[in-house]
Amino acid sequence: MPPPHFFDPIVFGTELVFTIIAFIFCFAIYYKTRESYELTKHAGIRYFRDAFLFFGLSYIMRFLFSLVLFSRMAFDFFIPREMFVPLFILPLGYLSTIAIFYLIFSLVWKRVNNQKILILGHLIAILLPLLAFLTRTPMLLLYMQTALLMIAILLVFLIRKGKKRLSKTKILYLLVFGLWLINLFIIDSKRPFPPEIEILFRAVSLIVFVMIYYKVNKWAR
């Protein structure tokens, strides 16, 4: 599909609404688990809730990034690539990588509870967007996150040997990760999918967040 050279208010509107709802649900998950964490100081709860806070912020950064792309179509001004890439790719890459890392770590922290692994996670989260910036290839971030995610999923399955391999929760997590990568892919200026498919991906993403919120709400009353 050819890249759109015009400002489409419907695409912009759905992007905005999607971002707001995704952020609200991510933040609601974070907020709903506050009391449980404060009461117990349970490390797994901390990684879980921080992951959703980072996901919420990642979706905001993703929207700001797409806003820059929209501004090039809609307005006379445009921010030079040399400026917007470090401005948006670095925080977007860091926040989303650390969100993925924390959610995976919440599953395995009991077996690999090690501060060094946490520090390594933060270093990787800084390194990935930095590489994307230095090579001037924003899409590199997507490819590296995909590779990292595959390795992490494999490790989780190996570390949690004996546990139920594919629970409902793990399926939801896989959807969160997969849809994040697809939603990141969508904002590429080439816009590879028709708008209807993009809307479908966004709708599924929101359904996944609603399902996680519903599960959280059931326990964190």
Added chain:
Amino acid sequence: MNTKKRDRLEVIFDILDLISKNHNSIKPTPLLRYSNLSSTSFSEYYTELTSKGFIKEIIDSKGKKYITLTDKGFKYLEKYRLILGFIDEFEL
């Protein structure tokens, strides 16, 4: 028999639950025995739960010491039950 090592949260839940299931009144020695903890660990948890106001000591007319849950303890026992469910659901 469950041989899995309990984490801190599960131990707190077990202690509060033991007191609650014993008609909210249990002597320290049986509580130590049923909680499956060493006396050092038990003492640490006991101090923590007392300082948080979850449990309190009462002495009956014969001078015997009993441990009971406070209102706050009952409230948190219910909360802990939910939190353990949450942890289990999300495999945390």
